[in-house]
Amino acid sequence: MLKKSYSKTGAKCRVTFKLPAEVEAETAALVGEFNEWSATANLMDKLKDGSFSATVSLDAGQSYRFRYLLDGGRWENDWEPDGYAPNEHGDDDSVVTV
Numbered sequence: 001m002l003k004k005s006y007s008k009t010g011a012k013c014r015v016t017f018k019l020p021a022e023v024e025a026e027t028a029a030l031v032g033e034f035n036e037w038s039a040t041a042n043l044m045d046k047l048k049d050g051s052f053s054a055t056v057s058l059d060a061g062q063s064y065r066f067r068y069l070l071d072g073g074r075w076e077n078d079w080e081p082d083g084y085a086p087n088e089h090g091d092d093d094s095v096v097t098v
């Protein structure tokens with residue numbers, strides 16, 4: 001799930017990425033074009049209810065591909081992204097548009 005909050009100038013958008021507890025993971029990382037697909041740049045906080053959350057600031061007016069890396073080896077797409085786009089691995093990436 002994505003929650004967006006734009007700056008007063010509209011140049012930046014703070015996006016909160018949330019994964020539900022149903023993913024049943026111990027760790028989660030937010031990886032995408034905005035962090036060069038780094039598995040360590042945006043580690044998600046595990047909340048008391050077992051869900052995960054991370055917030056990043058993105059340049060407005062663009063779309064970014066992203067996925068979640070669970071427990072260091074399992075890939076998951078967002079359940080309600082702005083869209084999906086096929087990737088070179090034969091899967092789809094989630095897309096956020098800000």
